Amino acid sequence: MSLWWDIVYWLKKTPWDTGVTPPEIVTMIDSGKVPVGRALDLGCGTGTNAIYLAQKGFEVTGLDISGRAISLAKRKARSAQLADRVRLERGDVTLMRRWAIGHSIDFAFDIGCFHNLEPEARARYAAALTAVLKPGAIYMLYAFEPSGDQRGVGLDEIAKLFDRDYKLEGLRHGGDSHRGDRNSRKSAWYTFRKREA
Ligand SMILES: C[S@@+](CC[C@H](N)C(=O)[O-])C[C@H]1O[C@@H](n2cnc3c(N)ncnc32)[C@H](O)[C@@H]1O
Numbered sequence: 001m002s003l004w005w006d007i008v009y010w011l012k013k014t015p016w017d018t019g020v021t022p023p024e025i026v027t028m029i030d031s032g033k034v035p036v037g038r039a040l041d042l043g044c045g046t047g048t049n050a051i052y053l054a055q056k057g058f059e060v061t062g063l064d065i066s067g068r069a070i071s072l073a074k075r076k077a078r079s080a081q082l083a084d085r086v087r088l089e090r091g092d093v094t095l096m097r098r099w100a101i102g103h104s105i106d107f108a109f110d111i112g113c114f115h116n117l118e119p120e121a122r123a124r125y126a127a128a129l130t131a132v133l134k135p136g137a138i139y140m141l142y143a144f145e146p147s148g149d150q151r152g153v154g155l156d157e158i159a160k161l162f163d164r165d166y167k168l169e170g171l172r173h174g175g176d177s178h179r180g181d182r183n184s185r186k187s188a189w190y191t192f193r194k195r196e197a
Pocket of ligand 1: 005016017042044045046048063064065069091093094110111112113116117
C-alpha cells in the first residue's frame with residue numbers, strides 16, 4: 001500500500017495536495033480552543049498542515065506511510081526554516097504510539113487518511129489515538145462518506161469507534177471540491193474532544 005502512495009506522489013496525481021491549510025483547521029486554531037502544545041498530523045502528506053501548526057508555535061509530528069511524501073514534506077519544512085520544529089516520519093498511523101508518548105498530544109488531526117484504512121486497522125488506529133491524546137484534547141477528522149463500492153466512513157462506524165472515549169463537538173457534511181464536480185465525493189469534518197476520564 002505504501003508503494004501505491006509513493007507512486008501517486010511521484011506522478012503528482014495528488015489533487016488533495018493544494019498547499020493550503022483547510023479553513024476548518026485554521027478556524028479551530030484561531031478559536032484558541034486548542035492550547036499551543038503538541039500536535040499530531042496523521043497522514044501528513046507533503047506537510048502543509050504540519051508546517052502551518054509549527055508556524056503557530058506547536059511542536060508537531062507528521063506521520064505518513066509514503067517515503068516520497070515525507071521527503072517532499074521535509075524539503076518544504078527546510079524552505080520554511082522550520083525543519084527543527086516539525087518532526088516528519090515515514091510510518092503507519094496505526095502504529096502512532098511509536099512516535100508519540102502516551103497522553104501527550106493536545107491536538108491531532110487526520111485529513112483524508114483514516115478512510116483509506118481497512119476496518120481492522122481503523123480499530124487499531126482509534127485505540128492508539130486514545131492512548132496518545134491528553135484527556136480533553138481535540139481530534140479533527142476529515143473523511144469521505146461511503147458511496148457505492150467506494151470506501152468511506154459512515155456515522156455508525158464513527159459512533160462504534162469513537163463514542164466511548166470522545167464527545168462529538170462538531171460535524172459538518174460537505175463535498176470534496178478539489179476533485180471537481182464530476183468526481184466529487186460526500187465527505188464530513190468531525191471534531192471530537194477526548195473525554196476527561
Ligand atoms: C488523501 S492524502 C492526504 C494527505 C494530507 N493529509 C493532505 O491533506 O494533504 C492521504 C495520505 O494518507 C497517507 N496514508 C495512507 N495510509 C496511511 C497509513 N496507514 N499510515 C500513514 N499514512 C497513510 C498517504 O500516503 C497520503 O499521504
